[in-house]
Amino acid sequence: MEPSVITEFTPWASLAGGVLIGLSALAVMVLFGRIAGISGITTGAIMNASSDWLWRIVFIVGLVAAPVVLKLFNLEFLGEGTSYPSTVSSNYVGMALAGLLVGVGTVFGSGCTSGHGVCGLGRLSARSLVAVVSFMLSAAITVAVIRHVL
Amino acid sequence: MSFKQNVLIGLAALLCGLVFGVGLVVSGMANPAKVLNFLDVLGHWDASLAFVMGGAVMVTLVGYKLFGSLSKPILLPSFELPTRQDIDKPLLIGAVLFGMGWGIGGYCPGPAWAALSAMAPGTLVFLVAMLVGMACATIAKKRLT
Numbered sequence: 001m002e003p004s005v006i007t008e009f010t011p012w013a014s015l016a017g018g019v020l021i022g023l024s025a026l027a028v029m030v031l032f033g034r035i036a037g038i039s040g041i042t043t044g045a046i047m048n049a050s051s052d053w054l055w056r057i058v059f060i061v062g063l064v065a066a067p068v069v070l071k072l073f074n075l076e077f078l079g080e081g082t083s084y085p086s087t088v089s090s091n092y093v094g095m096a097l098a099g100l101l102v103g104v105g106t107v108f109g110s111g112c113t114s115g116h117g118v119c120g121l122g123r124l125s126a127r128s129l130v131a132v133v134s135f136m137l138s139a140a141i142t143v144a145v146i147r148h149v150l
Numbered sequence: 151m152s153f154k155q156n157v158l159i160g161l162a163a164l165l166c167g168l169v170f171g172v173g174l175v176v177s178g179m180a181n182p183a184k185v186l187n188f189l190d191v192l193g194h195w196d197a198s199l200a201f202v203m204g205g206a207v208m209v210t211l212v213g214y215k216l217f218g219s220l221s222k223p224i225l226l227p228s229f230e231l232p233t234r235q236d237i238d239k240p241l242l243i244g245a246v247l248f249g250m251g252w253g254i255g256g257y258c259p260g261p262a263w264a265a266l267s268a269m270a271p272g273t274l275v276f277l278v279a280m281l282v283g284m285a286c287a288t289i290a291k292k293r294l295t
Contacts, residue, residue, distance in 0.1 A: 005183040007196045013290075014198040017177020018205025024170035025206065026213035030164050033223030034230055036170065038260035043284045054156060055163035055226075062167020063263040067175055069168060082178030082198070088263065088272040089182065089255065098255025099276040101247050103283020106259060107291060109244020110232070113258040114170075116245075117203055120209025123231075131239050131245040136189075138249025142188040146254065 004147060013082045025118050029057075029095050037115020038063070039106035109135070159225050174264040177202040181265075182256025189253055240291075 025036035032055055045056040067083075070076050076084060089095055106112045109131055113122065116135075120128020151159075152250055178184040178198055187196035251257050255276050257265070262280060265273045 002189065004187065004193060006194050007178075007181075007184045007187045008179060009196055009200045011201045014177045014201040015205040017173045017179065018202035019209055020169055020176065021202065021257075022173075022200065022206035022209025022213070024166045025210050026217070027169070027237055029210075029214060029223070030217050030220065031166070031223055031225045032159075033226050033228060035232065036166070038170075039284070042259055042263075042281070043288055046281060047284060047288045049205075049254075050197070051151070055159050058160045058163040059167035062164045062169075063171040063174075063235055063260060064266050065164075065169025066168050066268050067180075069171060070175060072258075077250050078172070079175040079178075079180075081243075082184060083175045083181040083261040083265075085269065086181040086270070088185035088268075088270040090267070090270075090272050093270065094270045094276045095255050095275040097278025098251045098257065099151025099253025100283040101254065102212075102258060102262075102276075103214055103251075103280040103285075104281075104287040105244045105246070105248030106238045107244065107284055107287035109248050110156030110241060112248060112258050112260070113203075113252075117205040117226075118210055121207045124211075124213050125232070125235075127232075127234060127237060127241060130243065131241055132208075134242055134245035135249035138246040139189045140191055140249075143186055143252045144192050147222055148192050149247060150160035 008081055009075045010082050013078075017082070021114070021118055022122075023112065025122070029119075035113045035115050037119060039102075039112040040110075043107060056116050083103075084107075155225070162225060170260065171264040173202075174261050177205075177255075179258075179264075180261040182261075185252070185258075186258040186263070 028036035041056045116128040116131040174180045188199035227255050262277050
């Protein structure tokens, strides 16, 4: 939607961040016995008041607080060149459509990048592998159409 | 569950969420420009985000195996894990719709939460729409099945 911004190739920072995400997902499995899928955690937090509600809502608080905590401890440099400065589209119609598609798609598809990707692939789930390939292809085609066709 | 257990669950969940969120920020997943350039194989392709998935799956692959013999999780009474193996239409259609949204906005659910504190209007619009989509789809899914 926006003119594309050129970003640097950051294999080390991205690998390190990925390892942290994996460690968190592993901790969620060992501590709570659940899949650390953010779409599932979010849907569960807003749609049902089971005994799982507490850890889900607090987990999301942690997600939201992460950049604030980094700033508080002067650790913002850890995201320098990867997530800072960040570029978010200001095409609100596009962002609303994107949000709706992500919300509806993750409920019907039973997961997102974390649930199917990080956790599902780690559990060697065939359903997750099919989901990951499908959403990656769909996302790449969408970007190709928006940036190179339209 | 006792008060003490709930406090323990809360603290553990907060820490897990924080580590996950820091991972998203450090890796670049919380920056839509980075995500869209990763998905843009025909343009200025930025392959970095393949390393995020690679690093994370490396840990879960080995870690789940290592702890696979646990009879119950440490803080909750039992494991609750997906058991389905079938590839059905909702899985495929859902994944394709999710991919389209990811490709348009550059956010998947985790990064959108981790980017909220910067209060970019585009992030807020995305998050509200995502929650509405999740709520509607959950209700629709219940009616359909």
